[in-house]
Amino acid sequence: MICLRCGEDVKKGYPEGICHFCGAARRYPASNGGGSTSTGINERTAALLSYLAGWVTGIIFFVLESNKFVRFHAMQSMITFGSISILLMLLDIVRQIFWALSKTGVAVALVFFSLLGLLSTLLWIGMLILWVILMVKAHQGETFQLPIAGKIAERQL
Structure with missing residues (x-):
């Protein structure tokens, strides 16, 4: 997990969710497993589920959720797996030609x-x-950004 203030890698089990580099409180302390969401699902579980069926579950969680952490992962799922799906369809069309x-x-x-x-x-x-x-990174509570899709997803929130 990355500290939001200093950017250092903070170990999961560090006491009370405090960054041992700068002393800032972590956004997602390991002790509580993340906050709840508007759908009533734990935010880490909801973030994981937003990737489960690719862009489809991304759309569902982006529409239903108000939690920024979950919405980020839902948007990243839509962008990433939507783009890959389009690319695969185009490859198949060219292949058939x-x-x-x-x-x-x-x-x-x-x-x-x-x-x-x-x-x-x-x-x-x-x-x-x-x-x-x-899915693993989302369930660990990390805001893991892909180089292009992550930046676009961050701007959409």
Whole structure:
């Protein structure tokens, strides 16, 4: 967890949720597991759930929640997994075009069809790894920002 005042990494079990670098109180003390939300779910659990079904649960929690921590993770989920979903759909469309071209006798089209299939598979694997990391970080109470989506999500709050 990162201290909001000094930016140092604060260990989870540090007594009473105080940053041992600058003395500031942490936003999410480890002792209480996070605050409650407008949906009645623990904020860490709600943040985790906002990633569970990608952009779909992101939309649900962004609309239903007033807690900033949960709304941040919901928005980041919508942006991240929405963008990846669009990219995967576009890859599939282009891949199908190359498949159709390969049926007309354009041999190089089959190569591109295969390469796009490999790229799509790698993107799915990367998305799965990212999905697990984001859920774990959210449940730990961290405001883990992805480089682009996190900055956009922060501005939307």
